[in-house]
Amino acid sequence: MSSHLELPRTDTVRHPRRYLLEPLRPVARWILRRRYDVVVHGAERVPASGPVVFAANHTGVIDGPLLAIFAPRPVHALTKIEMFSGRLGTFLLHAGQVPLDRFQTDVAAVRSCLRVLREGRAIGIFPEGRRGSGELERFHRGAAYFALAAGATVVPVSFFGTREPGAPSGSLPPRGARLDVVVGQPVGVPAQAWPRTREQVEVTSRSLWEHMRAELDAARRLTGRDLPGPLPPGDLERDPATGVVRLPEAPDTGAP
Template identity: 45%
Template sequence: MTDSGEKTYSAPGHAGLTVLRATVGRWLGSRYDLHQHGTEHVPADGPVIFAANHSGWLDGPLLIACTPRPAHALVKAEQFEGRSGALLRLAGQISVRRDENDAAAVRKAVAALEAQHAVAVFPEGTRGAGDVAHVKDGMAYLALVTGAPVVPVAIFGTRQAGQPGDAKPDKGARIELFYGRPIAVERRPWPRARGEVRTLAGRLQQELRVHVEKSAEVSEVALPGPLPPGDTHV
């Protein structure tokens, strides 16, 4: 049980994740002109939260397969269907229902961090312009509960201007990931006030936005801008 008396969860497994990373990583490397910057900023051990901007479909596979450390990503529940769902479960990814407060998903992510693993999140909650104009509170909550540092990640090249959210980059397209310095967060015991979580979410949003803006200044690929009007591929 947790300090609040809630049910605890076991950390997701790593074995399947290792296999999937190798397979998907090779495919991504052979299909795209992939560049990663700032990997030296990622802590070699201990819990860590990768927090990335989100503009295209390929962002998720990139975080699962290419981060310097294996990460359990929070993936929208709609992806956990059919063959892709089986692969995601095998790889220890975490299903999250985005239209509600999915306590089970949060507890699984907490369990992964408390087991000294890495967790990957898209704090914007959905695909968009990739400029981190808004965030949800989940990233901040995970950091407060576990004390895990947050590594900001800026992703460029997974969608072109005017393309829908489910567009896939052309073969050979340049894709860049920029990892920033870890943002330290002090672990806070239960109970945690809603205002405290919201305040930290605002601070982390600002740090991530600054990281994206600074990365854009040196990136060879621009952010795509908003999704086309009426696009539902989020």
């Protein structure tokens, strides 16, 4: 495809593996629904074809699996590289997830995601970077970059119930808990030819951030639910402070 010849080129990049991505989703849904009451709202909003960036808030460890399993389209999600060890890492790779080194410019991860988008498929990203309150108080610029580079549609996703108030970041909801997955209104981002400037990415990031915060509020009204609040003291994972848009009243606390 000619789009793979655009900069950064992806014609020699291997597409993430897919053979476990689609066949396992129905089975995984059945398994999760035996433990939790999972309700997906607004699935019909997702475009049936074309490049899509699912951008979600992040409160609990189960958010990633929920996005991969319940998103209306199969998702290649950016996943921190620390998860790719042992049998879990092997499974994630074969299920099409993309390892990301968050503490340096990960060219391989960027090009893998662009390969996916340029083939009209979907990626998943958590713009907050790390688990926290889920209030979108910080916003990495990756979603904007991918959308600009591929001319993709960004679809906000809001999770409710994936972590109990006061519970640690690695905890799971209690058995039988209601988990709401709310798909927000998509927003199309026109492709921006190379070279894309920092200012263009910044402006698009702020626009997407405002849209996602508005959709998060709409999801609250729809479900009648709220987020679990901040993590317990000392439980906030280290996360790079670079490439982040933040509210003035939300200083970075990414230092170890």
